[in-house]
Amino acid sequence: MTTGTSREEFLRRLRATGSGDPGQPPAKPRPRFADKRGGPNGFIESWTALGGTAEQVPAEDLPGAVTAYAVGRDGPLLATAGLDVAADLTWPDCGSQAAAGSAVGVVRAVAAAAQTGTVLLRADDNRGRAASLLPPACIFVIDAGSVVDTLGDFLRDLEDPPSQLVAVTGPSRSADIESTLVIGVHGPGEVHAILIG
Numbered sequence: 001m002t003t004g005t006s007r008e009e010f011l012r013r014l015r016a017t018g019s020g021d022p023g024q025p026p027a028k029p030r031p032r033f034a035d036k037r038g039g040p041n042g043f044i045e046s047w048t049a050l051g052g053t054a055e056q057v058p059a060e061d062l063p064g065a066v067t068a069y070a071v072g073r074d075g076p077l078l079a080t081a082g083l084d085v086a087a088d089l090t091w092p093d094c095g096s097q098a099a100a101g102s103a104v105g106v107v108r109a110v111a112a113a114a115q116t117g118t119v120l121l122r123a124d125d126n127r128g129r130a131a132s133l134l135p136p137a138c139i140f141v142i143d144a145g146s147v148v149d150t151l152g153d154f155l156r157d158l159e160d161p162p163s164q165l166v167a168v169t170g171p172s173r174s175a176d177i178e179s180t181l182v183i184g185v186h187g188p189g190e191v192h193a194i195l196i197g
Contacts, residue, residue, distance in 0.1 A: 091130060115149055118168065133187045172188060
């Protein structure tokens with residue numbers, strides 16, 4: 001004698017409570033946010049709300065914007081190879097010891113998410129993560145056309161994923177020790193986004 005629900009009855013009830021055709025995959029849920037932010041202006045709003053600073057300049061003004069941000073800082077400017085900026089040090093040629101002594105790092109981002117104020121870095125584009133982690137301040141160079149609404153929008157269209165994709169959302173912060181908030185523990189304490197285009 002069996003008690004309870006038969007397998008067929010269970011599956012019938014399950015199908016009745018589901019939506020759509022059981023042979024179709026479920027619809028992808030859309031993220032819900034309190035404010036709808038999009039495009040470069042939405043990214044700048046989210047990024048600055050997290051404690052970062054940002055500006056948008058024409059591509060030809062990038063070297064001047066980098067110099068203006070770095071001026072007056074105690075230490076050399078470090079930039080990843082391939083960026084057209086006047087840096088004192090070039091990563092990875094300078095080595096990790098010199099990079100650790102730099103005041104500002106400059107790296108290229110592959111995208112940014114407006115809703116969360118997140119910058120996405122491919123480790124292969126920047127030849128590792130050192131240039132974005134070692135200096136106390138970091139500049140992220142972002143093509144304004146690569147700003148998407150959410151991280152999912154970027155990831156869904158990613159055809160050739162890198163070995164490492166890093167998401168940076170504001171300055172490094174931690175409250176691991178006695179619940180005391182400390183800025184700049186696991187990376188730069190100051191972050192600046194320059195959107196070009």
